[in-house]
Amino acid sequence: MAVTKFLYRTSINHRIVDFCHHLRNNGIMTSPIDAAHCLNVLRVINANEHHEVRLAFKSIFVSNKDGFNRFDELFDSFWFNERKQRHEHEAIENTGPKTVTNKNAPSIFEINGSGKSDNIDLPDNDNDKEANTSGKGRLIAAKTINTMTTDMREFIQAEDESKASEIARRIASAIRYKLSRRRKLSNRGNTLDMRRIMRKSIATDGEPLKLLRKRKPETPMHLVGLIDVSGSMQPYARVFLSFIKGLIGNDLRTDAFLFHTKLMCVSDALRDNNTLRAANRLSMMARGFGGGTKIGTCLNNFNKQFIGRILGRKSLVIIMSDGYDTDDTAILDSSLKHLKKSGCKLIWLNPLLGWKDYKPVNSSIITALPYLDLFAPCNTLQSLLVLENELRSL
Template sequence: MSRVTKFSGRDAGPTARVAGFVDHLRAHGFRVGVAEAEASLSALSFCDTYESAMVRGALRAVLTGCAEEAGRFDDLFDSYWLNGGRVAQRVSAAPNPSPHVHSSRSAAGQSQGDGAGDPTAPDDGQGESTSGGEGKLVATVVQQKMRRDLREVVTPEDIREAEVIARRLGAALRDRRSRRRKAATKGDRLHFRKVMRQSLQTGGEPIRLPKKSRPDRPQKIVAICDVSGSMTIYAQVFLAFVAGLIRADDAADAYLFHTRLVRIADALRDRDPLRAMGRLSVLADGFGGGSKIGGSLLRFSKTYARRFVDGRTVVLILSDGYDTGRPEDLAEALSLLRKRGCKIVWLNPLKGWADYAPVAAGMAAALPYLTLFRPANTLADLASLEPEMMRL
């Protein structure tokens, strides 16, 4: 049985302890602030504070915000209030020097930009650049280039060209299922509110009949780009496309993966395309390595997708489908994604080859979940997808 924490005699009282607890939660990735601390104090004023179960319940209701946090709350509560006399945290509510560093959320890979730093690669930057890649099937000895400077791979001109295509694709993708009507000149229903307003000008005679209709809602594109070894020669095209997409469309989102998944949308939004690619190089470390499509997509569908993917999203997967992981993972990931109501488009650079058949175990597992499966290995191919996207 754990005992209640003994706080030091110099501690400033219950208010500081609660503030300290809120700080403790924040250090563990909860999004709580001053308002929550205040609410906790007023909640506690309604409780018998000597009853720990009651306090626990009250603080849980106030300080947690989702199922995941509610699940972790008990341990955090115990470690702060019931750690048997060991005071692990300062209760003076001193500002935590760098709160998000300890957060488990960022440790799970959300902001790898700052700390993930040097990989264990011995040949940092020494890898030969064997693929100037013209989009042909070239036999290359692909080495593990742990730090490849993507500025060499993708030029600002490519990005500008891709931007135009991405913008057109974005415009082609409209959702035609909206139920909320808006005023429109060629509508299918009367806009009664306007009819009333305007009829007042004509003495109550509704002469002009404004209409309303269902507008098309834009769809959001989430691009997930494979940059593993087998995809190296297509990386130029696809990364340029992804960069262009992010720059053309404010709502778009982008990720890349090899053996793990990285969110790159923020890095690519940099106003200077060259600097954006520089920032991307830092994030993309491991570029040209192995590929774990299933694992990466599974992670995507369990984390980011829950925040960024909804029924008005098109998930664009740019990959050749050569997976070193289990095909079941890929199938599970895609079925989870489909359950969020999105459409999944898979663009496979290999599909363009004459005798291609999706026999790779991963690709075969993925097929049932795809809305569209198309070849693409040049920017022109991507541009030619427009009519099909329009039908989606």
């Protein structure tokens, strides 16, 4: 990667602005006001002493721990461009409101796609050729032929769909609302709202005739479903897709993602009322369906691209996977940690749990367990139905 060269002498203002751009290109968000602050600060420190300038700029530009650890390298690569190269980095995507509204084009968020800057920190280099994921005694994926394109019509059937959507509706209503800690005005509340009583009583000579109440309002939860559609999960994909379609059909505060070695957002496709068209749109996205799994990488991508937009404290992430993973568990660990830190509730539904003597002993599941709020079976629609009560108590 090219280093910054000062070809000609520019003013300090220009250089600071250039430095801002350099930081921005490297994933540290800066604003013009920061640049102005820098110029202000240069007046009160010894600007000839690069150590001081470094400390000062660090405090101004950095706004999180990750940036804090990386800043020194970025500073060096910009200001001391003689010997140092810019370090490998990931440009953070602008996670603004990106709603896909184009009805004609299928909405495919192909993440980790053509091997640009996304896959830098991932140790596994076999980009997207997921067929060769046989190693280390995995259970199923080894024997499955990688169907590059699958028509998903066969995975969604009419009778399943109505049942699944009914279950999904019940589950959604069980977890839909979470009590807020704040209190709002309400007719049936259990606490008196003194502020409003006071206001009203002025009109009646200070006699509080009307007692107004307040209660904690129920705020809607945002549901996010992540479905593993790799080879080992193929037998269950139908159940899951029907379920998630039922969940999505219920309202707009739901998102669905499919993952195998890549992650894709299928919310819009599933929301399509025309079942045939939805299936067609899905089948266009189904490249790599039934191949290997990279749970950690996919979650990592999910964190990077979607977390800022769709997650908050009032969200619930449902991962449906058997946990057979070709990724390093360290990636899974850090991704789950990050996900959990965003404040969401995390549920892992594992079809293998429905087996008679299944024990969660594989490394991905063991890594994931500490972060989960619920770990439950989901091999049939019936087992999903049983979840209703457990989810309610979360």
